[in-house]
Amino acid sequence: MFLPTTQEEMHQRGWEQLDVILITSDAYIDSPYMGVSVVGRILEKAGYTVGIIAQPDVTCKEDISRLGEPKLFWGVSGGSVDSMVSNYTATKKFRNSDDYTPGGINNKRPDRASLVYTNLIRQCFKETAPIMLGGIEASLRRVTHYDFWSNKLRKPILFDAKADYLLYGMSDKSILEFANALQNGEKPLHVKGLSYLSKEPKESYIALPSHDECVADKLKFMDMFDLFYHNNDPLSAKGLCQKVDTRYLIQNPPALYLTTEEMDEVSALPFMRDAHPYYKKMGAIKALETIKFSISTHQGCYGECNFCAISVHQGRTIRSRSTASIVNEAKHFATYKDFKGIISDLGGPTANMYGYECEKKLSKGSCETKSCMFPKICKALKPTHKKQLDLLRQIRALPHIKKAFVASGIRYDLISEDKAYGYTYLKEIIEHHTSGQMKIAPEHIDDEILSLMGKPGKNALVEFKALFDKLSKESGKKQFLTYYLIAAHPGCDERHMHSLKQFASQVLKINPEQAQVFTPTPSTYSTLMYYTGLHYKTRQPLFVEKEMHKKEKQKAIVIAKESSFKSNFSS
Numbered sequence: 001m002f003l004p005t006t007q008e009e010m011h012q013r014g015w016e017q018l019d020v021i022l023i024t025s026d027a028y029i030d031s032p033y034m035g036v037s038v039v040g041r042i043l044e045k046a047g048y049t050v051g052i053i054a055q056p057d058v059t060c061k062e063d064i065s066r067l068g069e070p071k072l073f074w075g076v077s078g079g080s081v082d083s084m085v086s087n088y089t090a091t092k093k094f095r096n097s098d099d100y101t102p103g104g105i106n107n108k109r110p111d112r113a114s115l116v117y118t119n120l121i122r123q124c125f126k127e128t129a130p131i132m133l134g135g136i137e138a139s140l141r142r143v144t145h146y147d148f149w150s151n152k153l154r155k156p157i158l159f160d161a162k163a164d165y166l167l168y169g170m171s172d173k174s175i176l177e178f179a180n181a182l183q184n185g186e187k188p189l190h191v192k193g194l195s196y197l198s199k200e201p202k203e204s205y206i207a208l209p210s211h212d213e214c215v216a217d218k219l220k221f222m223d224m225f226d227l228f229y230h231n232n233d234p235l236s237a238k239g240l241c242q243k244v245d246t247r248y249l250i251q252n253p254p255a256l257y258l259t260t261e262e263m264d265e266v267s268a269l270p271f272m273r274d275a276h277p278y279y280k281k282m283g284a285i286k287a288l289e290t291i292k293f294s295i296s297t298h299q300g301c302y303g304e305c306n307f308c309a310i311s312v313h314q315g316r317t318i319r320s321r322s323t324a325s326i327v328n329e330a331k332h333f334a335t336y337k338d339f340k341g342i343i344s345d346l347g348g349p350t351a352n353m354y355g356y357e358c359e360k361k362l363s364k365g366s367c368e369t370k371s372c373m374f375p376k377i378c379k380a381l382k383p384t385h386k387k388q389l390d391l392l393r394q395i396r397a398l399p400h401i402k403k404a405f406v407a408s409g410i411r412y413d414l415i416s417e418d419k420a421y422g423y424t425y426l427k428e429i430i431e432h433h434t435s436g437q438m439k440i441a442p443e444h445i446d447d448e449i450l451s452l453m454g455k456p457g458k459n460a461l462v463e464f465k466a467l468f469d470k471l472s473k474e475s476g477k478k479q480f481l482t483y484y485l486i487a488a489h490p491g492c493d494e495r496h497m498h499s500l501k502q503f504a505s506q507v508l509k510i511n512p513e514q515a516q517v518f519t520p521t522p523s524t525y526s527t528l529m530y531y532t533g534l535h536y537k538t539r540q541p542l543f544v545e546k547e548m549h550k551k552e553k554q555k556a557i558v559i560a561k562e563s564s565f566k567s568n569f570s571s
Contacts, residue, residue: 002030002276003040004051006066019048020179021070023121024135025079025086025113026100026287027279028054030272033291035135036077039175041269046176048072048183054279055101055108058116061124072182073130075175076117076163078137080287082521083113084149090488090517091548092149102275103283111149114138118161130164132178133157139168139313140523142195142251143228143242144214144221146531148520153215153531156242156249158197166195169232170299170314172266174255192234193255198248205239205250206231212243218532222539225528232312236365257319263299264325273336293336294345294407295329297321297391301349302358302372302381303411305443306454306536307489307518307526310349316366318357323391327398334400341400346392346433347408352415352425355387373413374454383418385425396432406433409441412464413456423467430471434479438468441484444496445503452491452529452542462507483508485515487554488545490529492518497557504558515558517551 004010005028010018020043024036031037040050051070057063079086080100086109087095098106110116114137121131141157158166165188167174174193181188188194201207206227214221224242231237232254240251258266273292275285298320301310326346333339348354358372358380372378395404406429415422429438444450445458465481472479483504487497504512520527525536535542545551 001270002028002272003037003044004067005053005276005278007068010051010067013049015049017049018051018067018070019043019072019183020050020075021067022050022052022075022077023056023064023117024052024054024077025083025109025117026054027102027282027285028052028276029100029285029288029291030274030276031288031291032267032269032271032296033294034080035170036075037271038266038269039075039134039171041271042172042175042266043179045269046179048179052276054276056117056120058110058120061120064117064120065124069125070129072179073132074121074128075132075134076114076121076138076161077133077135078113079109079135082137082140083109083111084147085519085521087111088149090519091551099286102279102285104286114157114163115161118163122162130182131162133161133163133166134168134171134175136309136313138166140309140521142166142168143208143240143249144211144224144244145522146520146527147522148527148530153211153221155211155244156195158195158249159244159247164196167191167193168195168251168313169193169254170258171255172258172262177255189250190252191255192252195249195251198250199246201241201243201248202239202250205241208240208242210243211245218534219539222528222532222534222536225523225525228523229312229525230368232315233317233365234315235363236368254315257300257315257317260320260322263319263321267296267321267325267329290344293333293339293343295326295343296348297326297346297351297354297388298348301353302361302366303350303353304371304374304454306452306529307443307486307524309521309524312523314349316372317361318353320355320387323387323394326391327394330395330398330401330404339400341402343395343401343404345407346395346404347406349408350411351406351408352385352388352410354391356382356384358382371454373411374456375451376456377413377417383414383422385415385418385421389421389425389428392428392433404433405435407435407439409439412440413460416460416463426467427471427475430468430477430479431475436478437480437482439482439484440464443484443486444489444492444500446492446496446499449489449492449496452535453486453489453526458503465508481508482514483510483512485512485558487515487517487558488551489518490526490544491535491542492554493543493545494550494554494557497554501558511561512559515555517555
């Protein structure tokens with residue numbers, strides 16, 4: 001049974017008023033891949049009555065108010081993707097399609113959805129229950145941040161949205177602490193993972209440079225971001241405090257990560273793995289095709305690519321589900337009439353980080369002064385693909401499974417580092433878990449740009465390609481690699497893109513068909529460099545391409561045919 005989205009569904013359950021109403025800018029898909037659905041199911045299991053309003057019509061008050069007012073709180077999310085990223089390309093062109101909207105037309109997601117929805121709630125209900133922001137949009141905008149679309153530093157989102165609280169990160173645990181506090185008539189100010197506003201600073205917390213200081217001085221903004229970034233691990237982080245105008249943003253230390261047992265419990269919640277009929281009747285939802293029969297094996301990523309926000313939102317520590325839990329989920333797929341025996345993806349943010357972690361990190365938290373994988377893999381990490389190999393073999397042995405694809409990204413440097421199982425792992429992925437092409441993300445090949453991205457050197461890519469080609473040939477399969485490439489990253493100019501083009505042609509033996517222009521999303525080091533024009537470590541001046549047509553030209557250099565490129569961009 002879905003969580004209710006209408007008064008009729010509430011009355012069918014005998015509910016007159018809900019404890020919690022969740023708002024999202026995605027269609028309501030009841031899936032463990034959808035944050036709002038996960039939060040709703042966690043609260044439901046704890047005994048709270050929960051409803052969901054997805055993609056409410058912002059031109060009227062009727063839609064946002066169709067479930068009435070909640071007793072405890074409103075939970076507002078900008079969706080699975082930051083609404084500005086979802087609505088606009090890297091060159092600020094409006095996206096006409098939306099994978100999370102019925103019918104695929106991008107006509108239901110407002111810009112800055114978290115702000116719009118909270119303001120709409122306040123217009124409809126003057127004295128209402130507290131409003132809590134959550135999801136990636138709010139999580140990455142919780143302190144002073146650079147906003148690419150307005151080209152300025154914006155205040156922490158709680159100062160722009162008419163909300164009372166913000167839960168950052170995954171909030172699997174903190175949402176229950178938050179709800180329980182309100183249920184008991186308490187203020188939830190003690191909850192880990194909570195941000196809120198105060199008239200006074202919190203003396204025991206680290207004071208970040210104020211918003212005004214960040215606006216006035218880019219070096220202060222860099223100081224602020226360093227403190228913010230290095231206080232995200234639940235085992236080592238301190239609380240943060242930032243002055244904005246005459247008030248203060250208070251950020252409590254992060255919530256503890258879920259244990260394996262707790263992750264298994266969340267995964268076993270009664271998700272329908274489908275779009276709610278209220279939304280399904282409006283048209284097909286493309287995202288559902290991918291996530292319906294996919295399995296998430298773990299959370300977090302210690303890759304720490306400078307352009308990626310996963311480490312800030314999900315964390316740098318891997319938390320893995322048990323093999324039994326994952327196998328049981330695959331078994332459960334057989335109960336669905338439309339399951340054809342194909343698991344679309346068996347993975348996580350990075351597929352081959354499943355099942356192992358640095359013991360030091362697990363006991364003391366992430367290192368502040370060094371990365372797990374850059375400039376080289378830390379000796380304390382000790383990658384092993386054994387547990388994932390065992391998992392894949394158990395999944396393949398299930399009688400109703402025809403194919404289980406590993407479509408999530410794979411870090412090829414982890415494979416080469418694992419001397420015991422890396423070769424066998426790649427061989428089995430090629431033979432059993434690839435759809436004819438494997439997606440990898442080298443992003444670039446120039447050492448200068450790779451260093452700015454926090455990515456490994458090109459030698460690891462060359463070695464991996466040779467091994468992939470060898471194993472594919474031995475397996476008798478015509479398979480190939482597809483490469484994610486980035487143009488116009490801070491530090492990158494046309495010279496670097498010409499080098500990438502030459503490398504792709506001469507070494508990879510391909511003419512790339514896809515490349516993306518770098519998008520400066522909130523709360524990443526790459527975005528910090530884009531805004532400041534300074535190297536994130538040395539703070540020395542750095543070239544940053546900010547002219548849109550020149551960004552497009554960088555992209556064209558690497559994807560265009562030689563004859564086409566010369567005719568379009570000859571000087």
